[in-house]
Each structure stands twice: as structure tokens, then as C-alpha cells.
Amino acid sequence: MSDALPTLRAVLSATEGSSAAAEANALLASPAFARLQAALDADHDNFVEQLITLTEIPSPPFGEAKRAAAYAELLRGQGLQEVETDAEGNVTAFRPGTDPEAGVIVLCSHLDTVFPAGTDVTVKREGSILRAPGVGDNTRGLAVLLAIARALDAAEIRTRAGILLLASVGEEGAGDLRGVKAFFSKNRWRERVAGFIALDGLNPARLVHGAVGSKRYRVTFRGPGGHSFAAFGLVNPAFAMARAMDDLGRIRVPASPKTTFSIGRMGGGTSINAIPEEAWMEVDLRSASAEVLAALEERFLAILPQAAAAEDAARDTKRGKIRVEVKQIGDRPAGTTSTDSRIARIASAVIAAQGYELAYEASSTDSNIPISLGLPAVTIGTGCAGDRAHSLEEWIDVEKGASVKGVATAVASILLTAGVASN
16 A cells, blocks of 8 residues: 555544635635536536436335446446446446545445335426435435536546545445445455545535444344233233333433434234234434443343343243344444544535535434544535435425535535645
8 A cells, every 4th residue: 555545544534734714715716616616507407407317216225226227327428437336236436536646535425215116206396496205315416426527527627536436325224334334345445545525415514524323123022922811921022022112211321422212113923812922123222422322232232131031030931931032233333533634624614615504413324434444534415405305205406506506515625635636
């Protein structure tokens, strides 16, 4: 590995250095940025058409392949290099930098939506309003990546570090960040990453520097079962699970760092007049702190055998005791990119210089993985108004002025992160 790559990583992680505000103002006032904005403005109608086309290609959980194939063709059509689809289904494309030794800045948006196969994803347009499931989260991000690459070419802007576009799979829900996990464990580009920027969410003032971690479990309590009347008195898995649920509900968690828990789904049993042989629940534990999340997880896991033992002590075990099966079904690591790091200072300075009211946030995005690996990483908005994400009523506003300004804001952060080689 060359010296340039770890040096750029270190620079982007550094909490001291040159004035990010001065750099942001200089870039925004430069002829290069003026050319970039003009290119984005001229390309806006094409951007919107691509956004509509991509939205109308279904990309349900674990079913992203059709959209991924179409996206790869769009990348090739723009002349990007080394367009590849990896074994997990992620699509990557490369825009070289002027210094091959400087590594790459990854720009990531996710291919998947939360909506199951069969959902009507037809876009309904009302003026500048686009309505469709997934249109904003995160199909707009995918279209923005394409628009950024075109605008950089049109404005003849080169960056010192290369730019690697990454369209990831499995960001949402049960996908558990599987695409970016696979990227950093297997993809050939992983050792060359100097920094990581996810484009996810709409608000151009939003800067996600905190990775909200989550631990998700499916817990099954099992017992001998029996007739509700004839076998009354035998241990009951439902009562054991109820004890565990009540004990979880009594845990006190800190307000800061924000830490939460939830029982999202539950089930079991075969009949109203039968003691169930099993009862199950799915549990979500979250925190912006890895340490606090680990403590909450330890406390929760200790509750489960205690609940089983309490049920065994309360009722008859002659047909068998309560057994507990614990399966982890989700694991998103927590962590933080310091707001004093260069990558965060750059983004915050650009956001402020563009006239937005900066909002630091913690969230669960594809940036969780590089943050947990100690890489400089943030998530920024794609730059427009919208609402009702994760619902069938999702909508965004692609009004040209606001949309172009939002995308230009994202590009300015990217350029200062990757290093402008020519302006």
C-alpha cells in the first residue's frame, strides 16, 4: 500500500487542520463550481427522467437484481470505468483521480427499497412532485450519483482521489447492511478506500456522523404443550415469554446517547384451547453508542434464561421444562465520526455556506460499516423536499432550483473530500 492512501485517510479523520469554512467558500466561489452548477441545471430534466425510470424498476428486499442490472447499464452508458456487479449484488463504477496512489472516495446509495414484490411502483407526477414507493429512499440517491458523474465530466473537474460509485444491496430492514458488509469484507476495492460518503435521505442540511447500531433477535420459548384444561398446570412458553417481555420493558436506558428497545413481532401456539408448544418474539435493540448497546444486549440476553427458570419454578415440569432458543437476525454496528474530523468539517462548512441550517444526526445507514471500521465516513442528504418515506404515499419535490442546489451542495462536499485537482 502506498503512503498516499493512509495519509488521505488520516487527513480526513484529523480533528485539526486548515479552515474548512475558508475552503468551502473558495470552492463555491470558483469558476469550476459555477461550471458544475450550470451542468447540473442543464441536466435536470434528464436527471428526473432517470429517477422515474429507476423508481419504476421494482427493487424489493433481497430482490434488487433487476434494478442493479439496469443501473450497471446506465453507468456503462456514461462511460464510467470498471463497472462491476459483485457476488452480493452491489454495483460499482470508477471515475479515476489524478493520483492513482491516493485511493478512492466511495459514494454510496442503496438499490433496495422496503416494499415487497408486487408493490405498484408507478410514478405519479403532479408538476414537480413525484409520488411512488421508494422514489426518495433511495432511488433519488441512485439518480444523484449518475448526475454527479455527468456534471463532473461536463465541468471538466478532476479529483486527486478516484471516485468509486457504489450502488449497494440490502441496506433496508432485514437486509442488515449486507451489501456494504460484503463490500468491506470481500470487494477488491476495499483496501483502497480513503473515505466514504453515503447519499441517503433528502434533507440537504442533514449530516449523519453517528452510526446507530442495532442488535436484533428472534427468541423462541418451547415447552411440552397440552390441552388447556386437561393439562392445566404444565409450564407454558407464553407465560415465560411474557415474563421476559415485562422484564425487558422495565429496563431503564439513557436518553443520551439515545438508546431504545422494541418488541416488533410475536406469535406462537396452535389453538385457543391448547397450551402452546412454542411462543416467539422478535426484538430490536438500538443505541448510538457501541458500549451502551453492548450493555443493553447483555442485560436482555440474561433476562431470557431467568424468565424460563421462573416459569419452571411456578408450574409443573413433569413433561419437560421451558427451553429458550435465541437467534440473532440483525447486527448493525454503532460508532461515531467526530464532528471535528475533516470529513465532517468539510460537509458542515459546505452546508452552512450554502445557507442551510446544519443538523447533526445519528442514524442507521450504509455508513455504519466504514465508521465501525475506523474509516472516515458520513451520510449526507440528496437535496430536495419530500416526505412519507417507507410508505405507499412517499413523495419528493424535484423543483429545479432547490433540487439542483441540493445536489450541488453534496458535490461540493465530495470535491473537498476527494481533493480538487483542477478548477
